[in-house]
Amino acid sequence: MIARIVDFFGDEAHAIRRRRLFYLVLVLIVVADFLVPREHAEYLWERLPGWSAVYGFASCVILIFVSKFLGHQGGLMRREDYYD
Amino acid sequence: MTDFVHPALLFILGAVAIPFLKETIRKAYLVLVPLLAFLAVLTIEPGSYGAAMFIGQEILIAKVDKLSILFATVFTIMALVGMVYALHLTRAGQHVAAFVYVGSALGVVFAGDYLTLYLFWEGMAFASAYLVFAQGSDKATRAAFRYLMVHVTGGVALLGGILLHGAATGSLLFGPIEGGPMEAGMGAGAYLILAGFLLNAAVPPLNAWLTDAYPEATVTGAVFMSAFTTKTAVYVLARAFPGTDILVWLGTVMALYGVVYAVLENDCRRLLAYHIVSQVGYMVAGVGIGTEMAVNGATSHAFAHILYKALLFMGAGAVIHVTGRRKLTELGGLYRTMPLTVALYMIGAFAISAFPFFSGFVTKSMVVAAAGQDHRALVMLALTMASSGTFLHTGLKLPYYMFFGTDRKLDAREPPRNMLVAMGMAAALCIAIGLFPGPLYTLLPYPVDFEPYTGAHVTESLGILMFTALGFVIFLKALDPENTISLDTDWFYRKGARGFMWLAEKPLARYEKAASDVSETAVLPFLHGSARAGLRLDLNGVDGVVNGVARSILTGGGVLRRLQTGVVTHYALAMIAGVIAAVVVFAVVWR
Numbered sequence: 001m002i003a004r005i006v007d008f009f010g011d012e013a014h015a016i017r018r019r020r021l022f023y024l025v026l027v028l029i030v031v032a033d034f035l036v037p038r039e040h041a042e043y044l045w046e047r048l049p050g051w052s053a054v055y056g057f058a059s060c061v062i063l064i065f066v067s068k069f070l071g072h073q074g075g076l077m078r079r080e081d082y083y084d
Numbered sequence: 085m086t087d088f089v090h091p092a093l094l095f096i097l098g099a100v101a102i103p104f105l106k107e108t109i110r111k112a113y114l115v116l117v118p119l120l121a122f123l124a125v126l127t128i129e130p131g132s133y134g135a136a137m138f139i140g141q142e143i144l145i146a147k148v149d150k151l152s153i154l155f156a157t158v159f160t161i162m163a164l165v166g167m168v169y170a171l172h173l174t175r176a177g178q179h180v181a182a183f184v185y186v187g188s189a190l191g192v193v194f195a196g197d198y199l200t201l202y203l204f205w206e207g208m209a210f211a212s213a214y215l216v217f218a219q220g221s222d223k224a225t226r227a228a229f230r231y232l233m234v235h236v237t238g239g240v241a242l243l244g245g246i247l248l249h250g251a252a253t254g255s256l257l258f259g260p261i262e263g264g265p266m267e268a269g270m271g272a273g274a275y276l277i278l279a280g281f282l283l284n285a286a287v288p289p290l291n292a293w294l295t296d297a298y299p300e301a302t303v304t305g306a307v308f309m310s311a312f313t314t315k316t317a318v319y320v321l322a323r324a325f326p327g328t329d330i331l332v333w334l335g336t337v338m339a340l341y342g343v344v345y346a347v348l349e350n351d352c353r354r355l356l357a358y359h360i361v362s363q364v365g366y367m368v369a370g371v372g373i374g375t376e377m378a379v380n381g382a383t384s385h386a387f388a389h390i391l392y393k394a395l396l397f398m399g400a401g402a403v404i405h406v407t408g409r410r411k412l413t414e415l416g417g418l419y420r421t422m423p424l425t426v427a428l429y430m431i432g433a434f435a436i437s438a439f440p441f442f443s444g445f446v447t448k449s450m451v452v453a454a455a456g457q458d459h460r461a462l463v464m465l466a467l468t469m470a471s472s473g474t475f476l477h478t479g480l481k482l483p484y485y486m487f488f489g490t491d492r493k494l495d496a497r498e499p500p501r502n503m504l505v506a507m508g509m510a511a512a513l514c515i516a517i518g519l520f521p522g523p524l525y526t527l528l529p530y531p532v533d534f535e536p537y538t539g540a541h542v543t544e545s546l547g548i549l550m551f552t553a554l555g556f557v558i559f560l561k562a563l564d565p566e567n568t569i570s571l572d573t574d575w576f577y578r579k580g581a582r583g584f585m586w587l588a589e590k591p592l593a594r595y596e597k598a599a600s601d602v603s604e605t606a607v608l609p610f611l612h613g614s615a616r617a618g619l620r621l622d623l624n625g626v627d628g629v630v631n632g633v634a635r636s637i638l639t640g641g642g643v644l645r646r647l648q649t650g651v652v653t654h655y656a657l658a659m660i661a662g663v664i665a666a667v668v669v670f671a672v673v674w675r
Binding site: 026037043046057082 | 343344345347348419420423424426427456461464465468469472473476487488538539540542543544545546547548549550551552553554555556557559562563566567568569570571578
């Protein structure tokens with residue numbers, strides 16, 4: 001059973017179904033975020049439904065590009081024999 | 085006193101027997117000792133044990149309260165899991181080192197005074213260094229030496245801090261250090277102690293020893309290392325410095341620092357090591373916030389972290405064990421041959437990313453919520469961003485390039501059964517804690533008033549995580565691992581050491597050669613000559629004494645010659661030993 005689940009995520013044959021499932025999950029999460037009750041919303045963003053989706057996506061993009069910028073332009077990434 | 089068995093003793097004394105046991109008996113023994121220690125921790129009663137006087141100072145071998153029991157519980161569970169993972173090893177060395185390492189960590193967790201703490205603190209450093217040395221390669225040996233050097237330096241700072249603090253307050257008992265830095269009530273001693281603790285917690289810029297050494301350790305050794313050193317540091321911070329404001333900022337920076345480096349990393353275990361830095365950042369921030377909820381969050385997160393991080397290291401270790409490769413650029417397509425490893429690794433990945441129903445969800449969110457409650461919006465946002473990064477790397481990038489991605493047609497199979505069993509144990513706990521946080525919450529130092537499973541919290545977490553996944557899918561190409569290494573703060577001592585070696589090899593060596601020339605051409609002949617003269621005088625019969633003196637001068641000259649090895653490290657070691665001896669003499673006499 002475990003092998004089949006893992007296979008579903010790996011095998012190219014399931015690529016389209018995988019993609020559809022993924023988008024369905026994304027939509028469901030945003031819809032659910034609009035429906036859940038929010039009692040103690042202390043901060044502005046906690047009152048905005050869908051905020052977490054936007055923030056999650058933005059965080060991901062910022063982290064990727066800021067890090068790669070620091071790595072390439074900032075000189076953090078070096079050849080593997082740098083210390084040899 | 086009689087009904088108290090110190091769990092540290094079980095491990096440290098228990099280690100002595102390991103080399104003498106064979107095969108099955110040894111395996112049973114390796115599992116039995118952690119089990120006994122776990123039982124000892126379960127039955128332990130809060131209180132103070134082993135009070136004594138030493139060089140006129142109060143010593144308290146074990147001070148047991150809820151905080152120490154929490155850490156001891158997870159340490160003994162982790163020892164059991166780690167031992168099962170390492171059962172296939174045939175040589176005793178690593179088992180002995182792991183036992184001493186775990187025992188020392190338990191010793192720190194129960195230490196009631198600074199001298200006991202310091203003793204076990206150093207024990208941890210040396211025992212864990214062995215786990216890197218044991219890897220055997222030239223690269224690992226160098227990394228292990230750097231690891232040891234950094235920790236010895238940190239230990240000296242800690243010892244200096246302990247002595248100054250003891251002199252200022254008149255007590256070496258280990259407890260909360262009064263007066264935060266903002267009130268200017270913290271003396272130099274307290275700052276040195278804090279520095280020593282922060283070094284072991286791998287707080288940047290003192291983090292590089294961790295990401296330098298852990299990926300070079302043996303497959304099984306890295307699993308132990310991922311669990312103990314940084315978490316004992318979290319424990320001592322929670323004990324001595326709760327509510328120290330600077331820790332909030334250090335922790336927050338740390339959480340993001342690890343994530344940024346993880347983007348750049350190509351070595352699978354080094355990527356995971358950077359996520360230790362990131363995760364410990366949550367704990368350091370929680371300790372810094374210092375409210376009951378924040379300290380609860382920090383300590384429960386440490387508990388959950390030890391288990392899922394070990395699981396992740398075990399998963400990556402299994403891949404290295406089977407394929408012999410560690411770089412993401414050389415791995416891929418293993419999901420067909422190692423599906424169980426993939427599934428178990430992913431449980432750890434979901435736990436560290438704080439997916440609902442996994443352990444990270446019920447602990448990490450407590451730290452974030454505590455930051456919110458304490459009106460620290462920026463900290464809250466930064467920590468949430470770091471959780472996005474955590475999932476991006478440990479949950480998406482690493483498994484994608486290690487197990488899926490380009491099929492490199494590697495010859496692979498599932499790892500030995502004991503490895504899978506150990507991973508299964510950790511995975512079961514990751515899920516159990518996520519589903520039933522109650523038992524963990526009752527272990528926490530303060531009463532828990534926090535409900536992780538609210539609708540808004542679940543959808544919010546899922547939103548953050550799944551839209552991180554969307555970002556990953558869209559920008560997959562930008563994340564392709566590159567065949568590089570990243571510069572971290574170890575640059576300073578790795579490049580600095582080169583400058584020092586130049587100094588040692590050129591001017592100093594010349595001076596040393598001149599000095600030894602003098603001693604060889606002038607001093608030794610003089611000694612020989614005088615010895616011969618002594619022998620001649622011997623004829624008179626006053627001899628016995630003179631004879632002895634002459635001979636001792638001769639052998640003394642020989643010893644002196646042997647001492648002059650010209651190896652700089654020997655001189656450096658002698659100097660360090662001298663400094664430590666001077667400090668000890670100073671402490672004893674001047675007290």
